[in-house]
Amino acid sequence: MKYSFAAEVAKRDAGYVVSVPFNVWEVAQQRAEIKAEIIINGINVPCDLIPVDKGKYEMCFGAAEGLNIEEHTVYDIILHVWSTLVVLENSPYSLENPVRKVDGIDLKLQSGDGLCGQACVAMIAGVTIDDVVNVMNCREWQGTMGKIISALNYYGIGHSDVIVYTNCSGEVKLPKCCVMIEKLGRFGHYLVQYDGKFYDPNVGIMEEYDYSKLVGYLEINA
Numbered sequence: 045m046k047y048s049f050a051a052e053v054a055k056r057d058a059g060y061v062v063s064v065p066f067n068v069w070e071v072a073q074q075r076a077e078i079k080a081e082i083i084i085n086g087i088n089v090p091c092d093l094i095p096v097d098k099g100k101y102e103m104c105f106g107a108a109e110g111l112n113i114e115e116h117t118v119y120d121i122i123l124h125v126w127s128t129l130v131v132l133e134n135s136p137y138s139l140e141n142p143v144r145k146v147d148g149i150d151l152k153l154q155s156g157d158g159l160c161g162q163a164c165v166a167m168i169a170g171v172t173i174d175d176v177v178n179v180m181n182c183r184e185w186q187g188t189m190g191k192i193i194s195a196l197n198y199y200g201i202g203h204s205d206v207i208v209y210t211n212c213s214g215e216v217k218l219p220k221c222c223v224m225i226e227k228l229g230r231f232g233h234y235l236v237q238y239d240g241k242f243y244d245p246n247v248g249i250m251e252e253y254d255y256s257k258l259v260g261y262l263e264i265n266a
Contacts, residue, residue, distance in 0.1 A: 045072065045193065047123045049209035049260075053084075055115045059106040062121065065209050066260070069099035070188040070232070072125045083122040087111050093125070122206065130191070132179060132198040142200030144170045146221055146266040149238040154245040160234045161187025162195075163245035164223050167236050168264055169199040185231075192223060192234065193262065202265030209260035216255055221266035226257040238266070 051062045069075060078093035082105060091105035103123065113119075137143050152173055154163045162176040169176070177183060180195045189207065196203055207225075210216050218224075221238045235244040242250040 045125060045190075046206040047071070047125070047209065048121070048206050049123075050118050050120050050211055052116060052118050053113055056104065059104060060113055060115075062103045064093065064101040064103055064123070065211060067099035067232075068093060068095075068101045071190055071207070074125070078125060080126070081124045083124070084119050085111060085113070091123075130194045132194050135198045135200070137198065137200030139200055139202055142202070146201065146238075146264060149221075149236055149241075149243050151243050151249055152245060153248065156184065158184030159187065160245045161189075161192045164234045164236050165192055165195045165199070167243055167245075168196065168201055168221070168223070171199070187234070189223075189225065189234075189262070196264070204263040204265075207260055207262050210255075210258050214255060216258060216261075218261060219263040221264040222261040223264065224261045225259040227259055228257070232259070237261070 047066070049065050051065060053060050053062050068078070072078070076095065080091050080093055082089050082091050082103060087108055087110055089105045089108045089111060091103045093101045094104055095101055146168055149167050150170070152163050152166045154160055154173065159173060159177070162180060163173050165176045166173045176195055179198055180187065180191050182191055193203065218237050224235050224237055226233050226235065235242055242253045244250060
């Protein structure tokens, strides 16, 4: 999976370091040190993801030919982490035979806290939340972005291979359909945006959205 974000680069020893702006344990579903690759200034550079604390990681990479980096400067970065998704087996669906074409969204409210990720998949796939819980094999507070993507793959729902992290202070131009990641107190929260409307499994359908809460999004092919 790929992750797109803007971040400041700092110098360290003979190389550079960047703080990863998301919880690697939750999103990439990997722990310990991770081998990866970044694209910065149009150049592919191998990097190591080094754990700092409870899912917080730093990207460490060295100099590369043609890579001109200025310390304490913000760059657009694409991080590519391999083998981060769990393949949900025995799916009757595929990209050629999806569970449905995403041409609209019917709101599905979660019955209790902690099922927002499952509810988002249910809205996109047009199935019940209970069905998604069984497919994902996870219950309350277990629906990470990695598991959401695995479930979308199970249902044959096409999506971007890049999660975009916005770090925004203003309105963001969103694709026609996406799963949005937002900060809700100490926890993350997921909702669906389709054609300018926001489908929140906690509160219902919203015509407007407070973009200061937005962390990032995954585009859904609609």
